[in-house]
Every structure is written in C-alpha cells, then in structure tokens.
Amino acid sequence: MAVVKADGYGHGAETVARAALQGGATSLGVATLQEGLELRRAGLEAPVLLLSNLNEPDDLRTCLHWRLMPTLSSLRDAQLCNALAADSGRCFDVQLKIDTGMARLGCSLSEGHQTAAELNSLEHLNLEGIYSHLACADEPNDALTSLQQERFVSMLSALPQAGAGITRHLANSAGTLLNRELHHDLVRVGLALYGHAPASHLSNVIPLQPALAVRARVSLIRDVPAGTGVSYGHRFITQRPTRLAVVGIGYADGVLRSLSGHIHALHRNRQLPQVGAITMDQLLLDATDAAELEQGDIVTLLGQDGDLELSPQSWSNHCGSIPWEILCGFKRRLPRVEV
Structure with missing residues (x-):
C-alpha cells in the first residue's frame, strides 16, 4: 500500500499515486475523505483505504458511493456502515x-476477535482487511514492536482460518525495513516511498533515493554595506559589505520561519547561508562569496547540487521536528515539476 496522505507527503498525491501504482503498489492509503475523493476524481481506480475514522453518515455514504474503504474501530461503526449499505442496496468494503499498542484508533485488543466475528456476520459489509499500527518501530531495539506483532498474530489466530481471505497488515515504513516477519499480507509504505528512511539505523537496509528536491529562483540581487539590518526584526546584521540574494520562497510555501539563519541553499556546488528572518513569500541568502550567482538563477534548498546534498533531516534537526513534518509542510502553491 502506497500511503499518499497529506498530499503525498507534500509531493503531490495524484503524481505519487500514479507512479506508485505503476511501480507495483496494489492499493493507496489516505487520511481524509477529501484526499480519497481527489484520487477518485483524478480517475484513479485502485482500492483506497481511509486511515482515519469517519462516523458521520453523510461522509460514510460518500465513501460507499466512491468506493473508498473506511477504517472501523468499533462494532457501532460497523453497524452504521451496514445500515447505510443496506439502504443503498450495495455491499460496503x-x-x-x-x-x-498505539492507544489511538482501533478497537481494543480484548474486543478485536469478537468485533471481527460480528462484523463478518453483517450482511452488507465485506471485511476486506484487519490491521494495526506500530508505535515505536523506528526506535532501535524496541521491545514494543515485538509485543505488538505478538498481539496482532494472537488476535488473528483466534479468527476462523487465522483470518485467511482477509488482508492482514501491520508494518509502516519502519516496520517494513525492520523485519520481514512484520510484513503479513501487505505493508503500508509512507516515508520510505518518498526516498527517506524513518530512522538512521534503517537507512542502509535498501537503497533509497529522495523523490523530491525543492528549488527556487533568485528574484533580486542587491549589495548592502556593513551594518545593514536584514529582514523583519533585523535579526541579522551584516558584518561586511554583503551581496544579498532574494529568493522567491517562504514559510507560506513550507520553508519554516523557525529555520531562519540555520539553513543553506546550494548553487553550483557551493553553500549559500540563509540570513535574516524567513518571511511569508521570500528568504534571503548571503551570496557575497558567490560572484557567479545572478538574478534569475535557481538555487536548491533541499536536494542535490553537484557533490552537495540537503535533506529534510537537516532541516528537522534545526527546528526540533521530524522529516515527515518538513515534507508535509510544502504547500500546494509551490509548483510541482515532474522530471
């Protein structure tokens, strides 16, 4: 399963979904009803699982109409879906x-077997899958992952024929890379789909290549004297005559303001420090030592330029975040170019 929620982790959900299906993915995972509808309206026919709970009848009717699979966390959820399907004369996957062990969505382990059995008896429902989610698979040597696997297998073993005929899945990206025993019938690949390992100890399991680079154009170059305050709040004061490059990208596009003064851009295998506060639509670079940089040139904020590379991890390290949040932060107004 290719997880393409949050606009494909900021990469563009439709683009990622098509590429993933072409590459062998058998289904897609999203978080919200709207995300599922966007895939259907784009003409994608593959099975789509909504990984969040829906409990409003109108939302569930929409799922039924568009053949989107809701996640159920209780028998009450199942009974509602069954009633809606009965009214429509259809079967609801x-x-x-x-x-x-996540303590988030899902019915309790003690109720899992009974809920699955009763759900299977509902005439207008088709139990397509049973799944759980790993809480700590990206932590090295974490005992909870093994415990969650044991709990999941134990619950499945109590089902008729151990749930044969029902798609069983547990592993996220970390679980997929960590241990084949966690794979079951399918794996839900999120971050790794986009070329990033969810933890450093998993980075060499298989070769991963980042799918995304973030680049922007220099809109203006200006020379300022020493002692010039730069951007809002004058958080940066030039210490020498400085050549500033204004770049047309800002926090409204996903370059977090908290990264101000902590990141670089790349141009012709050279690092250019970002200076001053990152603003809504623009940021500034110190291009004093890059005489070759001209107005209209393109600089790289994430990705590779020559021998140098900037990763989402490098950003997240500076702002107390994680690569998932960095990637999901890239807004739709930032143009996506497929290469």
Missing part, C-alpha cells in the same frame, strides 16, 4: 483496525 471496510477494514477493521485493532489497537495493539
């Missing part, structure tokens, strides 16, 4: 989530 659904998946049941079991909480094995």
Whole structure:
C-alpha cells in the first residue's frame, strides 16, 4: 500500500499515486475523505483505504458511493456502515483496525476477535482487511514492536482460518525495513516511498533515493554595506559589505520561519547561508562569496547540487521536528515539476 496522505507527503498525491501504482503498489492509503475523493476524481481506480475514522453518515455514504474503504474501530461503526449499505442496496468494503499498542484508533485488543466475528456476520459489509499500527518501530531495539506483532498474530489466530481471505497488515515504513516477519499480507509504505528512511539505523537496509528536491529562483540581487539590518526584526546584521540574494520562497510555501539563519541553499556546488528572518513569500541568502550567482538563477534548498546534498533531516534537526513534518509542510502553491 502506497500511503499518499497529506498530499503525498507534500509531493503531490495524484503524481505519487500514479507512479506508485505503476511501480507495483496494489492499493493507496489516505487520511481524509477529501484526499480519497481527489484520487477518485483524478480517475484513479485502485482500492483506497481511509486511515482515519469517519462516523458521520453523510461522509460514510460518500465513501460507499466512491468506493473508498473506511477504517472501523468499533462494532457501532460497523453497524452504521451496514445500515447505510443496506439502504443503498450495495455491499460496503471496510477494514477493521485493532489497537495493539498505539492507544489511538482501533478497537481494543480484548474486543478485536469478537468485533471481527460480528462484523463478518453483517450482511452488507465485506471485511476486506484487519490491521494495526506500530508505535515505536523506528526506535532501535524496541521491545514494543515485538509485543505488538505478538498481539496482532494472537488476535488473528483466534479468527476462523487465522483470518485467511482477509488482508492482514501491520508494518509502516519502519516496520517494513525492520523485519520481514512484520510484513503479513501487505505493508503500508509512507516515508520510505518518498526516498527517506524513518530512522538512521534503517537507512542502509535498501537503497533509497529522495523523490523530491525543492528549488527556487533568485528574484533580486542587491549589495548592502556593513551594518545593514536584514529582514523583519533585523535579526541579522551584516558584518561586511554583503551581496544579498532574494529568493522567491517562504514559510507560506513550507520553508519554516523557525529555520531562519540555520539553513543553506546550494548553487553550483557551493553553500549559500540563509540570513535574516524567513518571511511569508521570500528568504534571503548571503551570496557575497558567490560572484557567479545572478538574478534569475535557481538555487536548491533541499536536494542535490553537484557533490552537495540537503535533506529534510537537516532541516528537522534545526527546528526540533521530524522529516515527515518538513515534507508535509510544502504547500500546494509551490509548483510541482515532474522530471
């Protein structure tokens, strides 16, 4: 399963979904009803699982109409879906989530077997899958992952024929890279789909290549004397005559303001420090030592330029975040160019 929620982790959900399906993915995962509808309206026909709970009848009717699979966390959820499907004269494909240690969505482990059995007896529901989610698979040597696997397998073993005929899945990207025993019938690949390992100890399991680079154009170059305050709040004061490059990208595009003064851009295998506060639509670079940089040139904020490379991890390290948040922060107004 290719997880393309949050606009494909900031990469563009439709683009990623098409590439993933062409590459062998058998289904897609999204978080919201709107995300699922966008895939359907784009003409994508593959199975789509909504990984969040829906409990409003109108939302569930929409799922039924567009053949989107909702996640169920209780028998009450199942009974509502069954009633809606009965009213429409159709069968509703659904998946049941079991909480094995995340304490978020899913029915409790103690209720999992009974809920699955009763759900299977509902005439207008088709239990397409049973799944759970790993809480700490990206932590090295974490005992909870093994415990969650044991709980999940134990719950499945109590089902008729151990749930044969029902798609069983547990592994996220970290679980996929960590241990084949976690794979079951399918894996839900999120961050790794976009070329990033979810933890450093998993980075060499398979070769991953980042799918995204962030580049922007220099809109203006100006020379200022020493002692010039730069951008809002004058958080940066030039210490020498300085050549400033104004770049047309800002926090409204996903370059977090908290990164101000901590990141670089790349141009012709050279690092250019970002200076001053990052603003909504623009940021500034110190291009004093890059005489070759001209107005209209393109600089790289994430990705590779020559022998140098900037990763989402390098940004997240500076702002107390994680690569997932960095990637998901790239807004739709930032143009996507497929190469």
